[in-house]
Amino acid sequence: MSFDASAGRAPTPVYLRLTDVVKTYDGRTNAVDGVSLDIRRGEFITFLGPSGSGKTTTLMMIAGFEALNGGSIELDGKDLARSRPYERNIGVVFQNYALFPHMTALRNIEFPLRMRHFPKSDIKKRAEQALALVGLSRFADRHPRELSGGQQQRVALARGLVFDPDLLLLDEPLGALDKNLREQMQVEIKRIHREIGITTIYVTHDQTEAMTMSDRVAVFSGGKLAQVAPPLEVYNRPANRFVGEFIGDSNFFEADVDPKRPGWVDIPAIGPVRVAEDHGRLPSQGTIDLLVRPERIKILTANDGDHMNALDMTIDALVHYGDSVLAIGTSRGRPLRMRVAGTPPAELKEGARLRVGWAPQDAHAVARS
Amino acid sequence: MPLLFAIIATAFLIAPLFIVVPMSFSTSTSFAFPPEGYWLGYYRAYFASEDWLIPTANSIVIAFCAMMVTMLLVIPAAFGFVRHRFAGKAAINLLFLLPLAVPHVVAALGYYGLLSRLGIVGTIFGLIIAETALSMPVSFLVVCAALKGYDRNLERAAMSAGAGPLRTFFWVTLPVLRPGILVAALFAFLQTFNESVVALFIGGRDASTLPKKMFESIRLETDPVIAVVSTLLTGIVVLAFVVPVLFRRKPAYVV
Ligand SMILES: Nc1ncnc2c1ncn2[C@@H]1O[C@H](COP(=O)(O)OP(=O)(O)O)[C@@H](O)[C@H]1O
Ligand SMILES: [Mg+2]
Numbered sequence: 001m002s003f004d005a006s007a008g009r010a011p012t013p014v015y016l017r018l019t020d021v022v023k024t025y026d027g028r029t030n031a032v033d034g035v036s037l038d039i040r041r042g043e044f045i046t047f048l049g050p051s052g053s054g055k056t057t058t059l060m061m062i063a064g065f066e067a068l069n070g071g072s073i074e075l076d077g078k079d080l081a082r083s084r085p086y087e088r089n090i091g092v093v094f095q096n097y098a099l100f101p102h103m104t105a106l107r108n109i110e111f112p113l114r115m116r117h118f119p120k121s122d123i124k125k126r127a128e129q130a131l132a133l134v135g136l137s138r139f140a141d142r143h144p145r146e147l148s149g150g151q152q153q154r155v156a157l158a159r160g161l162v163f164d165p166d167l168l169l170l171d172e173p174l175g176a177l178d179k180n181l182r183e184q185m186q187v188e189i190k191r192i193h194r195e196i197g198i199t200t201i202y203v204t205h206d207q208t209e210a211m212t213m214s215d216r217v218a219v220f221s222g223g224k225l226a227q228v229a230p231p232l233e234v235y236n237r238p239a240n241r242f243v244g245e246f247i248g249d250s251n252f253f254e255a256d257v258d259p260k261r262p263g264w265v266d267i268p269a270i271g272p273v274r275v276a277e278d279h280g281r282l283p284s285q286g287t288i289d290l291l292v293r294p295e296r297i298k299i300l301t302a303n304d305g306d307h308m309n310a311l312d313m314t315i316d317a318l319v320h321y322g323d324s325v326l327a328i329g330t331s332r333g334r335p336l337r338m339r340v341a342g343t344p345p346a347e348l349k350e351g352a353r354l355r356v357g358w359a360p361q362d363a364h365a366v367a368r369s
Numbered sequence: 370m371p372l373l374f375a376i377i378a379t380a381f382l383i384a385p386l387f388i389v390v391p392m393s394f395s396t397s398t399s400f401a402f403p404p405e406g407y408w409l410g411y412y413r414a415y416f417a418s419e420d421w422l423i424p425t426a427n428s429i430v431i432a433f434c435a436m437m438v439t440m441l442l443v444i445p446a447a448f449g450f451v452r453h454r455f456a457g458k459a460a461i462n463l464l465f466l467l468p469l470a471v472p473h474v475v476a477a478l479g480y481y482g483l484l485s486r487l488g489i490v491g492t493i494f495g496l497i498i499a500e501t502a503l504s505m506p507v508s509f510l511v512v513c514a515a516l517k518g519y520d521r522n523l524e525r526a527a528m529s530a531g532a533g534p535l536r537t538f539f540w541v542t543l544p545v546l547r548p549g550i551l552v553a554a555l556f557a558f559l560q561t562f563n564e565s566v567v568a569l570f571i572g573g574r575d576a577s578t579l580p581k582k583m584f585e586s587i588r589l590e591t592d593p594v595i596a597v598v599s600t601l602l603t604g605i606v607v608l609a610f611v612v613p614v615l616f617r618r619k620p621a622y623v624v
Contacts, residue, residue, distance in 0.1 A: 098522035112530035
């Protein structure tokens with residue numbers, strides 16, 4: 001099963017439409033390789049993917065800084081191909097802030113208003129409102145070098161928003177901030193998005209950020225879209241093994257579909273396990289990848305019915321996270337990871353052999369790619 | 370240890386000042402040191418003598434013009450060089466830096482031949498051309514370095530803010546590169562102002578520069594006015610470097 005392109009098409013009216021977008025820098029390999037995606041007005045969509053998967057390139061094509069080698073980008077029904085970056089009405093926030101070092105925070109924020117010929121009386125009011133929106137009114141007269149990283153990022157955000165753009169593009173805006181500040185800024189960006197409802201594309205390689213902030217996540221892999229779906233669906237029902245492994249912790253089993261025994265697949269060396277019919281769109285035969293998230297595996301007790309898929313697990317190592325424990329071990333020589341929430345039970349020790357298992361509906365089958 | 374070297378190096382660099390500056394106030398008619406007495410007579414002589422003031426004016430005009438021409442050539446060259454890939458880039462780079470490697474005497478001979486064929490030996494115009502060529506390498510290197518350190522996302526940010534290429538250049542690129550450009554211009558000015566070999570060869574009588582006049586003054590007469598000129602020049606250069614530092618606001622970092 002390959003990713004179904006129609007899943008990227010939104011049901012409600014489309015605001016930004018990417019159709020078969022292709023970009024090559026060297027003429028041999030495609031940095032962006034046939035990306036099609038519909039984004040709704042007001043949506044917060046995240047581009048998630050490993051480094052080099054084409055997220056920034058896609059964003060730069062939307063902003064107009066890079067030309068397309070194929071396909072088209074339409075904003076509100078109009079083809080963007082012929083409009084230059086400064087003729088588009090798109091706000092961009094860069095990872096390294098890209099604030100103008102010779103201007104104060106206020107001047108930076110006024111800059112788009114001046115360039116776009118807003119009326120004089122409007123400029124000061126709007127810039128001050130934007131500063132207030134990001135909570136930096138007191139810092140209007142500071143130069144970028146007199147501001148901390150988080151404050152600079154806020155100024156960049158205000159500068160990207162102040163002229164009421166049609167779209168807001170953010171390229172790993174929090175990449176350079178430490179963890180606490182990141183979380184604070186994530187909340188802030190979400191609040192601002194709620195307040196002004198601007199259509200937002202947010203690029204990140206941090207899956208947690210993508211999961212917590214987005215209406216939908218577009219997962220990039222090698223210049224292609226691997227999946228576009230709401231965060232929970234991407235997590236629970238990844239379109240392929242790449243997505244399942246990239247997002248969250250995972251156990252993947254290769255398994256053979258037995259055409260004569262619907263509802264069962266056979267994991268070599270482990271044996272037959274039950275799968276819920278509706279949970280993975282199973283092919284009628286061949287090999288599939290079966291995903292079981294570590295937190296879906298639990299230690300079995302006598303009360304657990306025999307509908308559970310059961311395995312013997314040898315615990316090799318325990319990793320304590322405080323709110324949970326990750327048990328790393330093997331079952332019949334195959335690696336297995338189990339996450340137990342809360343206080344770990346007494347029998348969960350390194351070297352222990354435990355009976356563990358999962359419910360059929362907690363596994364998700366994807367076709368081999 | 371590094372501190373020791375720094376002190377020794379500094380001492381070597383400024384030691385001559387301790388001789389030249391007192392000598393400029395000397396009452397003696399030769400370079401006797403220490404001076405027998407002090408007065409301002411040679412300063413008066415300098416400011417009253419056309420023999421000194423005209424070369425001074427020439428030097429200022431030539432250095433200023435050479436600086437302007439240098440910058441007008443070097444800034445676009447640096448943009449083309451840093452931002453674009455083209456065939457023969459390495460060779461052109463070498464060509465640009467060649468004036469650094471050629472001894473000035475050799476360069477001066479070359480310019481003499483060329484400029485005399487054009488009939489502009491001994492003119493201010495001819496000197497400006499020759500001095501521009503000499504000051505380009507260093508200025509080019511300085512502007513290239515500034516440009517390499519320039520974050521191109523600033524230009525993208527300006528464009529997404531609605532500024533076209535021209536406004537992006539004048540509102541963002543140029544102001545951000547300004548420190549590098551000013552340093553390059555200062556180098557060009559000082560290099561030309563202080564250059565003596567080429568000036569001696571092709572300056573002639575009508576385009577005599579200050580270094581040429583000083584050189585001749587030492588050779589032909591032992592005139593202490595030269596100590597006055599040296600002191601004035603040193604004072605101006607020191608001011609040029611110190612004043613901007615004194616007046617730069619040092620902002621405090623506040624979270
Ligand atoms: N300006 C460029 N010139 C040449 N290759 C580039 C350029 N920008 C990106 N690439 C290449 O294109 C691919 C995608 O890069 P990018 O869009 O930056 O990925 P991401 O943002 O997902 O990390 C990478 O292989 C990268 O090396
Ligand atoms: Mg990137």
